[in-house]
Amino acid sequence: MATGSVVTPGRVARPAWTQRGIGSWLTTTDHKKIGLLYMFSAFAYFLIGGLEALLIRTQLAAAHLQVLDPEQYDQIFTMHGTTMIFLFVMPMTTGLGNYIVPLMIGARDMAFPRLNAFGYWMFLFGGLFMYTSFAFGSAPNAGWFSYAPLTETDPSVQGCLWGTINQQSTLAAAQTAAKGGQGCFAPGPNMDFWVIGIILLGIASLSGAINFIVTILRMRAPGLTINRMPLFCWMQMITAFLLAFALPSITVAGFFLLFDRHLGTHFFQAPNGGDPLLWQHLFWSFGHPEVYILILPAFGIVSEILPVFSGKPIFGYTFIAWSGVAIGFLSFTVWAHHMFAVGLPTIAQAFFATTTTLIAIPTAVKIFNWVATVYGGRLRFYTPMLFAVGFVAMFLIGGLNGAALAIVPFDYQVTDTYFVVSHIHYVLFGGAALGIFGGIYYWWPKFFGRQLNERLGQTHFWLWLIGLNLAFFPMHLMGLLGMPRRQYTFAPGLGWDGLNLTATIGAFLIGLGTLVFIWNAIVTFRQPATNLADPWDGFTLEWATTSPPPPENFDEIPVVRSRRPLWDKKHPEDPDWRRAH
Amino acid sequence: MKFTMVRPRPAVFALLALVALLALAGCGETNGANFLNPAGPQAEQEAFLFWVIFWLATGIFVVVTGALLYSVIRFRARPGSPPARQISGNSSLELAWTIVPSIVLLIILVVTINTLFVGLAKPEQEAFTVQAIGHQWWWEFRYPDQKIVTADELVIPVGKVVDIELISNNVVHSFWVPEIAGKTDVIPGRTNKMWLKATKTGTFRGECTEYCGQQHANMNFQVVVQDDAGFQSWVTGQRQLPSEASQAMTGQKIFAVRCFTCHLINGQKELISQVGPNLTHFGSRNLIAGGVLTNTPENLKAWIHDTQEFKPGNDMPAFTQIPDDQLDQLVAYLESLQ
Numbered sequence: 076m077a078t079g080s081v082v083t084p085g086r087v088a089r090p091a092w093t094q095r096g097i098g099s100w101l102t103t104t105d106h107k108k109i110g111l112l113y114m115f116s117a118f119a120y121f122l123i124g125g126l127e128a129l130l131i132r133t134q135l136a137a138a139h140l141q142v143l144d145p146e147q148y149d150q151i152f153t154m155h156g157t158t159m160i161f162l163f164v165m166p167m168t169t170g171l172g173n174y175i176v177p178l179m180i181g182a183r184d185m186a187f188p189r190l191n192a193f194g195y196w197m198f199l200f201g202g203l204f205m206y207t208s209f210a211f212g213s214a215p216n217a218g219w220f221s222y223a224p225l226t227e228t229d230p231s232v233q234g235c236l237w238g239t240i241n242q243q244s245t246l247a248a249a250q251t252a253a254k255g256g257q258g259c260f261a262p263g264p265n266m267d268f269w270v271i272g273i274i275l276l277g278i279a280s281l282s283g284a285i286n287f288i289v290t291i292l293r294m295r296a297p298g299l300t301i302n303r304m305p306l307f308c309w310m311q312m313i314t315a316f317l318l319a320f321a322l323p324s325i326t327v328a329g330f331f332l333l334f335d336r337h338l339g340t341h342f343f344q345a346p347n348g349g350d351p352l353l354w355q356h357l358f359w360s361f362g363h364p365e366v367y368i369l370i371l372p373a374f375g376i377v378s379e380i381l382p383v384f385s386g387k388p389i390f391g392y393t394f395i396a397w398s399g400v401a402i403g404f405l406s407f408t409v410w411a412h413h414m415f416a417v418g419l420p421t422i423a424q425a426f427f428a429t430t431t432t433l434i435a436i437p438t439a440v441k442i443f444n445w446v447a448t449v450y451g452g453r454l455r456f457y458t459p460m461l462f463a464v465g466f467v468a469m470f471l472i473g474g475l476n477g478a479a480l481a482i483v484p485f486d487y488q489v490t491d492t493y494f495v496v497s498h499i500h501y502v503l504f505g506g507a508a509l510g511i512f513g514g515i516y517y518w519w520p521k522f523f524g525r526q527l528n529e530r531l532g533q534t535h536f537w538l539w540l541i542g543l544n545l546a547f548f549p550m551h552l553m554g555l556l557g558m559p560r561r562q563y564t565f566a567p568g569l570g571w572d573g574l575n576l577t578a579t580i581g582a583f584l585i586g587l588g589t590l591v592f593i594w595n596a597i598v599t600f601r602q603p604a605t606n607l608a609d610p611w612d613g614f615t616l617e618w619a620t621t622s623p624p625p626p627e628n629f630d631e632i633p634v635v636r637s638r639r640p641l642w643d644k645k646h647p648e649d650p651d652w653r654r655a656h
Numbered sequence: 657m658k659f660t661m662v663r664p665r666p667a668v669f670a671l672l673a674l675v676a677l678l679a680l681a682g683c684g685e686t687n688g689a690n691f692l693n694p695a696g697p698q699a700e701q702e703a704f705l706f707w708v709i710f711w712l713a714t715g716i717f718v719v720v721t722g723a724l725l726y727s728v729i730r731f732r733a734r735p736g737s738p739p740a741r742q743i744s745g746n747s748s749l750e751l752a753w754t755i756v757p758s759i760v761l762l763i764i765l766v767v768t769i770n771t772l773f774v775g776l777a778k779p780e781q782e783a784f785t786v787q788a789i790g791h792q793w794w795w796e797f798r799y800p801d802q803k804i805v806t807a808d809e810l811v812i813p814v815g816k817v818v819d820i821e822l823i824s825n826n827v828v829h830s831f832w833v834p835e836i837a838g839k840t841d842v843i844p845g846r847t848n849k850m851w852l853k854a855t856k857t858g859t860f861r862g863e864c865t866e867y868c869g870q871q872h873a874n875m876n877f878q879v880v881v882q883d884d885a886g887f888q889s890w891v892t893g894q895r896q897l898p899s900e901a902s903q904a905m906t907g908q909k910i911f912a913v914r915c916f917t918c919h920l921i922n923g924q925k926e927l928i929s930q931v932g933p934n935l936t937h938f939g940s941r942n943l944i945a946g947g948v949l950t951n952t953p954e955n956l957k958a959w960i961h962d963t964q965e966f967k968p969g970n971d972m973p974a975f976t977q978i979p980d981d982q983l984d985q986l987v988a989y990l991e992s993l994q
Contacts, residue, residue, distance in 0.1 A: 199852055225828065225868060225869060345845025346825075346844070351844055351845065375892045386733075389744070391744075391746075418848035425768075428768050433764045436757060436761065439753070439757045447746075451731060451740060453731065471720055482767075483772055484776060484838060499705045557834045563870075563873050569687040654742060
């Protein structure tokens, strides 16, 4: 897919070194190349995050193992969460969106190509910056959610402890100080790496969000109204708005934390009049919209795959689109359901229980529409379809145990236990990851002019489906049996042993499935390209151009008359625009 | 391009088997931390809600996944099968499956809010207060009314309400004894309040459930529920000064040199601990080291000798320099403090 050193009339001539090889990748502003850069880097981070997960599961395979010491474990579990959320799911969906959205709307590129490139390099740099912390033995270690005041350095002048509860002898105080405050909050640079990394990544995400919003709103092909736009574009647009409105919270929180740690402010330091809960409110005001940022693109991908492989349109397009919008708005009203146990007034807890229950409704509507899409279709079970169907079932489980968490008294028991770990992994792995990989298998031929091997793809899918259920289903039980989260070890004889071992086996099956995928990619590239423009018999505009597309995407910008321009073209006897629906 | 047969049935059965396993979690077995074996009115309400959720969620899962699997099998493309009907929606269906779930969710919401305000409301009973103080990484319990301070175990009378004030002067912790009540976080700078009422005697496991640093995993405690007589005699015992026999032991002198900086043995004259727990009635406790080890002479000796082996990173240094015979004397002294 070399672009060659073409100088298009009317465009500025570029130096030859930027036109081929590494130079072209380093200087590209082409959304397709940037998309691939994002996806490749995100996949590399996925592997690293996966290794971190395997380390966690190895440490927890049995009681009182000593594979990792507590400090190592704390760094690994923090980086696992941070990596998977900020360095895998978000950039991967940005990459898929970058490549595909302009094609789907019949545009030649994103609205701001150079901002696009800036966003990618900022993401890469932010992630690498965070990971250099390992070289200093100081990776972030306070969890991906970094609750204050554990993330603060010493809040008081004498040692770690303050106030009227403890009366320390001076000797004890000296001893604590001499240890460098070991175990005393976060004296090292670990959290600085985290905060600065998050701020840099936020800048990257925001630049991407701006690009998506403007591109989708302003650069659609003639006839491609918002109501005819593919649902993947809808979801990317809503995600972009969520990013724009949620990022400020965590950016502010991050700066407050940096100031507390280094400039003598007291935002989160109770002894000096600050409030640890302020961190939690600010973090979750970002954190809750964030989880919809993670899942909405997967909703979009699945809404593209299911119709194509069912041979019929998506069922309830308008309902799916608008329930996405509803979820977007509601996502800003539910944040304190992450804080039901912190001692908020009961009336406030009732409010958040209500909003959380409300947000379950549009989510349920989507699931029903996906099932209705498959019903009555003519189903072709290629790998993308397996992932999409798997998504629906697995996300359903995550949605059900998530709705359970809205039931506040029940949440009092299971919050901060493995029950929640089960929930988050059903929605993030069973949901986002399955959806993302469905998209990867679906659009791979568009990127590379060749399809991934079917047999290996199916093996990958089944290893993941079995692995993820073995890994995460027992965690429901672990939580109900009282096992808290974020613990580097556990005691034997509490009924947790067998469940943990099962979870570890599941995790390794997931790892195996990932290796199968990598092997699939390698094997596929050894074969010659078939360059089929439309290998899946698709409906939307990305399949109306070559695989891979030329630099300018389309020879001629198409004119669109319905939601499925390619169906119309291939079925002139029964186009969508003529059917009343 | 080949189609391959998809056989979802084994996966479904496996999942249903796991669901059944889930159901078994509530059947009689208890590990001391299973709220589905409730020992108090709060845990009872919370357990009841779980079963409502469980059956509802299982039912919904079976119906929706059933529809999905039915479609997957019935509408699989076979050679010669006709193209699909190009249906893109049905407004009545959309309305139905928006309204019905909304009603179900509304009912659940009403039950939730009712439980919050009414079901979990503190009973109108005389109550006494215990302060639960979260340290890194152990729990201190102070009884202001009874003038007792202890650690790692919270002894309460059955059938009575105990007000708990949650206090931290360091990081956020969370106080959770599953079989009696749901958890409440311990936040520095505010005093969260909760209450406990146990309806059964026994010993129940408690855990810290908010990540609080390296030894978050080893910050457990016990709630020991006794009948009235048992509780009264415990209180009386805890209020006594260390016996003269204990104080005359050789181990007391070792304690006075090695341990007094961080630990008090003061006959409850003032309700405080130092850096480490108040050890006045140490011998009467079931657990040591932040709920990590049972209180036996062997465990105690091993703990003092090398605390970092059991709880790396915790604030109590290892005392490898105390010779073996002195360690035995120290242990004997501490265990004598009943």
